Amino acid sequence: MRLFLDTANVEHIRHGVRLGVVTGVTTNPSLVSKEGKVDYKRLVQEICSIVPGPVSTEVLSQDVNGMVAEARELAKWAKNVVVKIPATIEGVEATHQLARENIKVNFTLCFSVNQALLAALAGAAYVSPFVGRLDDIGEYGMGLVKDIVEVYQKYPYIKTEVIAASIRHPRHCVEAAQLGAHIATVPYQVLVQMIKHPLTDVGVVRFLEDWEKVMGKGKRL
Numbered sequence: 001m002r003l004f005l006d007t008a009n010v011e012h013i014r015h016g017v018r019l020g021v022v023t024g025v026t027t028n029p030s031l032v033s034k035e036g037k038v039d040y041k042r043l044v045q046e047i048c049s050i051v052p053g054p055v056s057t058e059v060l061s062q063d064v065n066g067m068v069a070e071a072r073e074l075a076k077w078a079k080n081v082v083v084k085i086p087a088t089i090e091g092v093e094a095t096h097q098l099a100r101e102n103i104k105v106n107f108t109l110c111f112s113v114n115q116a117l118l119a120a121l122a123g124a125a126y127v128s129p130f131v132g133r134l135d136d137i138g139e140y141g142m143g144l145v146k147d148i149v150e151v152y153q154k155y156p157y158i159k160t161e162v163i164a165a166s167i168r169h170p171r172h173c174v175e176a177a178q179l180g181a182h183i184a185t186v187p188y189q190v191l192v193q194m195i196k197h198p199l200t201d202v203g204v205v206r207f208l209e210d211w212e213k214v215m216g217k218g219k220r221l
């Protein structure tokens with residue numbers, strides 16, 4: 001499973017890429033607005049220059065023509081732009097048009113297997129089931145990832161990749177990986193939490209104390 005960062009924060013993206021584990025980014029209007037009043041085009045182009053892989057940016061229009069026009073514009077900003085289109089009936093039509101123009105679509109705000117099936121049939125490159133938001137309303141978000149992965153696997157001609165999105169904690173990453181999601185897009189905080197373990201921290205301190213007891217304080221190689 002690959003890891004994307006779900007943020008529009010450039011410093012966090014730089015760190016994730018430096019770690020060598022982040023290969024893509026997903027943004028949305030809420031995440032961009034967290035960065036303050038920015039020059040959107042400049043921000044997206046900066047993110048695209050940092051990240052080796054796909055960078056998802058979302059359209060704001062809700063009608064087919066508006067979505068397609070925005071997507072065409074966004075796709076001109078950088079080679080690795082992927083356009084996020086919402087899982088609506090207009091979104092299906094826009095996805096189909098954009099796929100025919102070789103503009104990659106991330107079919108977003110996906111909350112059902114049927115939405116994911118239509119995404120695939122319309123030609124979306126990615127589908128993003130929102131796990132955390134389903135958990136928030138008392139449903140089992142990861143169950144949706146499982147169902148989509150299972151359905152897609154039955155039809156090898158489906159090339160749409162599943163991005164487990166709306167990830168809230170490291171356990172979600174484990175489950176997404178176990179279920180066969182192609183990608184998990186994670187908030188920066190979750191990325192940092194993924195490496196954390198108290199026994200690792202205690203172990204590092206103890207190894208150093210034992211070494212210094214014998215070799216002397218501050219003594220290295």
Ligand code: E4P
Nearest residue numbers: 006026027028133165166167
């Ligand atoms: C995915 O592409 C979305 O940007 C994101 O995962 C939404 O997550 P949220 O439910 O935490 O806003």
